[in-house]
Amino acid sequence: MTLMDNRGELDKQARQAVTAVPVDLTEAPPAHEVTWRDPVTGADGFLVVQTLVGGLATGGTRMRKGCTVEEVTDLARGMATKTATFGLPVGGAKGGIDFDPKDPRAMGVLTRFCEAMRPWLDRHWITAEDLGVSQEQIDEAFAELGLSQSYHAAIGRSADPERALARVRAGLHVQTEDELPLPLGDVIGGYGVAQACLGTAVALGWPPSTTTVAVQGVGTMGGGAAWYLHEAGVKIVAIADAGGTLRDPDGLDVPALLAARDEYGEIDRSQVPGSVEQLPRDAILASEVDILVPAAVSYAINEDNVADVAARVVVEAANTATTAPAEDELTARGVPVVPDFVANAGAAAWAWWLLQGQVGTDPEDSFRRLRNEMQSKVAVILEAWTSDRVPPRTTARGIAQANREALAGAEIIVP
Template sequence: MTLTHNPGDGRGPFGTGFRTGPGTGTVPQTDPYTRSDPFNRPPEHEVAWTDPVTGTRGWLVVHTLVGGLATGGTRMRAGCTRDEVADLARCMATKTAAFGLPVGGAKAGLSLDPRSPGALGVLERFFADLRPWLERSWVTAEDLGVAQSDLDAVFARLGLDQSFHAAMLRSPNPATTLDRVRAGLAVQDGDGLPLGDVIGGYGVAQACLAVAASLGLDPAETTVAIQGIGTMGGGAAWYLHEAGVRVTAIADAAGTLFRPRGLDIPALLAARDHFGEIDRATVPADVEILPRDAVLAAPVDILVPAAVSYSLREESVADVAARVVVEAANSPTTPAAEERLAVRGIPVVPDFVANAGAAAWAWWLLQGQVGTDPQDSFGRLRTEMQGKVAFMMDAWQADRIIPRRSAWGFAAANLTALADREITIP
């Protein structure tokens, strides 16, 4: 196991001279057309790991610590790399800052097919070796290839309360905090779905609804295509369908399903297996079954890439027919693709805002800012998500400032404001 520490210079990403932004704290007075990514710097800590049993490679990258804590999920996929994990850790640091959460950003990854025999054993050995981080500084959660139920089972075997362990130790009464958090995690939405499983997708749906409003569209007039219908994409599809939006195309690993008048989202989601793939025997005859990447070219208002990272590449940009891209996966659009989309007049609402709902909700729950009434959680996320997306879309429509640059502004300002803040958990 190899540890690397990059201390940095301790300075904030921007100097003085801020103007107020609507509901997002402050925005730096720098040229918004040339503003660079203030989070594009070396991570503060890295751990490289090799499983002594299978040889599986794994990494923990802590991009930023705030008050000694960082948060970020653990993913598992064949071909996962250190650079991928580092990029996702940077995104997580940007995400927590964008929502003003008092915690830094991290990510962990294992280069292993989650279907492999013994995959959970590898995950357990990984966490066992990283136990000092899990006990003191790193809060993790589910991610691609790793379900929260798997995490909970591994944490229980390791004798840790659950994956919020490091944060709950900041509480003056960790047992009481654990009971409160468990009560919040047990909450279900009005459809009987666990709130923790769907709140991220709900946030993506709210981002899409904010985009539709900025385009002057009613929900019933809005069409959406979703690439990937796991936890995030499936939740987004569910809540968009509930809002009256026509989800006309969805894609899983087996291909794209397309119906112009809208898909029966509840039925298709019910036909998913553990890995988010739809049983094709349940698909109605009037639904077209197309190649997997056809979803990127679907004739819709909003395209939601919610599958793997880097799925929307420069060579695919010419095929995109959507008016706006809303990122639900982590880093699904390459920088070159985003630039070309902007040239075509297609803005990209960045992942570190659009898919931040689950991270934001978890920290609101930890801090006692939301509880067991799901409507409180939905209401707060709806207000914050729609406000941020409206702000970014206004800047795009008025001055062609790409949404990512607008979001970098309020995220950097929030991080500066949190620099000296001590994290407390009630």
């Protein structure tokens, strides 16, 4: 049975999952764990493969000072659940490097890490950008190693790898047709987060035009989410980057602020209007808004600051943005958390659709499919919350469980 033949069964079992006893698919130890030490700088790097489906796993590579194998393991578990939630026939993995991405030696460290992981990148691991690592840097490292593209492991399974590579490259680099003139591959993840927020508003009966949002982070996820929410008429009242929080209760000029980002993704304060209040970075968490979007670092909401959270809903754009004890406290307070493996799954889902030829070079086709799939999943998990106070993460794990069972034995096809 092929994946496309199995699609109806996936949808049926996903709907049934909300009444099933959920199982955390990632309780098992990782399938594989690889550690590495850079011979030049001494930086440590990690690859954690939580699950393999048909011999493949997907997950980005991050770089930050202080990155640990425990963090990468958490992220790999999240990726495994993410791919299952969206019914993707691929497992979950993550790469991480303990090194400052602003250090001029960072590109060399990344390239040597990829070279060390080449046996995985050749046949099993599909990687992409993540915190501290851009897709351009990933592509540069792959080019230096003589690999075609970071989807290399999947493309190599195609009957016609050259045609598959051309299709993927065309889809990744097609320009969007809105006022955000960036390649579709750079914005689709943030667009998915925006749709998770819009789906949340609709599910809870809030008109988007009167819904307020605060976004922590202005990178690929946070910046893209803020852009598309602003475009949809949602009021973004606070944004935070490494330099602090910018707040305007009347709504920020999101396009102007994003245009003022420097090479490190921080907003140039000299271009911020005087009417915008400038606050400490962590003030974003205390924003009195309908939706808080943590889109920066992992564990941004934790036991030390969860009491400060004043939003009515948290939509996780960053991976593992909320610690488990903090989420338990929010749930007890009546604040649902839309988990990262739903809200930020847009880029991973879209990449697989592109690999399989299910979307092409028309951005609207990709936007439409992601919009429909994201909003429908958010509707299911929030319906269970509003009717029975079932935490969104619990329902979403049930969907992942049903999808993984339905995918068992499915043939992985890359045209």
